[in-house]
Amino acid sequence: MRFDIITIFPEFFGGIFGHGVVKRAIANGLVEVSVHDLREFTHDRHRTVDDRPFGGGEGMVLKPEPLMEAIESLGVATKGERDTAQESVILLSAQGAKFTQGVARELAVLERVVLICGRYEGVDERVNKLACDRELSIGDYVLSGGELGAAVIVDATMRLLPGVLGNEASSAYESFGAADAEFAEDGDGPPRSTHGAGGLLDYPHYTRPAEFRGLAVPEVLAGGDHAAIRKWRRERALEKTLKNRPDLLEKAELSEKDRKFVKRLKSQH
Numbered sequence: 001m002r003f004d005i006i007t008i009f010p011e012f013f014g015g016i017f018g019h020g021v022v023k024r025a026i027a028n029g030l031v032e033v034s035v036h037d038l039r040e041f042t043h044d045r046h047r048t049v050d051d052r053p054f055g056g057g058e059g060m061v062l063k064p065e066p067l068m069e070a071i072e073s074l075g076v077a078t079k080g081e082r083d084t085a086q087e088s089v090i091l092l093s094a095q096g097a098k099f100t101q102g103v104a105r106e107l108a109v110l111e112r113v114v115l116i117c118g119r120y121e122g123v124d125e126r127v128n129k130l131a132c133d134r135e136l137s138i139g140d141y142v143l144s145g146g147e148l149g150a151a152v153i154v155d156a157t158m159r160l161l162p163g164v165l166g167n168e169a170s171s172a173y174e175s176f177g178a179a180d181a182e183f184a185e186d187g188d189g190p191p192r193s194t195h196g197a198g199g200l201l202d203y204p205h206y207t208r209p210a211e212f213r214g215l216a217v218p219e220v221l222a223g224g225d226h227a228a229i230r231k232w233r234r235e236r237a238l239e240k241t242l243k244n245r246p247d248l249l250e251k252a253e254l255s256e257k258d259r260k261f262v263k264r265l266k267s268q269h
């Protein structure tokens with residue numbers, strides 16, 4: 001898979017993909033990330049990428065000409081002829097649809113994703129209309145540029161690609177795992193690394209030491225009773241989701257046992 005990022009601050013990405021899983025994926029050739037300096041597509045002495053907004057008001061707007069030239073230089077098909085099952089051009093925007101794990105899963109099956117980073121008041125809307133397949137926002141807040149959003153999308157998408165994580169199942173069994181991911185009753189043997197799958201948040205994790213600053217690791221986790229560990233993990237995932245993201249519970253895949261547990265939790269609070 002290949003990502004192309006168009007930005008006025010290419011140096012922003014200098015070290016951001018140089019760590020851990022992402023660094024390894026790039027080094028192993030599973031993914032390629034190419035950063036393009038928007039100013040390379042200007043033709044004036046000052047390398048101008050922005051201009052004042054029509055209609056007045058504060059701030060500047062990224063001009064359409066350099067952006068369209070930059071996109072066209074990448075060799076992606078024009079919007080009308082683009083096979084969106086293989087490539088997608090995305091505008092980072094606070095006005096975009098929310099980027100979620102579900103969207104990351106959609107992007108992870110593509111061959112190429114082009115990410116356009118806005119700055120100032122944003123990007124001339126004609127670029128969106130002429131070249132972009134979707135606008136994505138990474139959350140309900142306004143950033144000063146699309147670069148952080150692009151990095152978030154690259155990271156979250158890339159770790160879903162086959163071969164990127166050591167264990168294929170890892171990305172299915174973590175927070176926001178696919179709603180249809182099989183959960184809870186995963187047979188005998190050591191429990192999977194997480195039972196947060198099924199659209200729930202992950203459960204809490206612990207490592208050594210067994211006691212830290214007066215807080216002990218929950219006894220069940222050290223006991224070796226796999227069924228009890230599974231039950232504990234599932235219940236903690238339900239508890240955490242109810243506390244922090246009750247909205248997720250409405251769409252999650254819940255068993256009868258889960259539902260009863262959630263009902264009990266609700267009645268306690």
Ligand code: SAM
Binds near residue numbers: 117120140
């Ligand atoms: N005037 C815009 C608005 O009110 O929606 C905000 C522009 S923002 C200062 C500049 C750029 O940062 C945007 O063009 C976009 O590329 C990026 N940006 C800001 N917030 C974002 C978010 N939540 N998600 C993704 N990109 C964002």
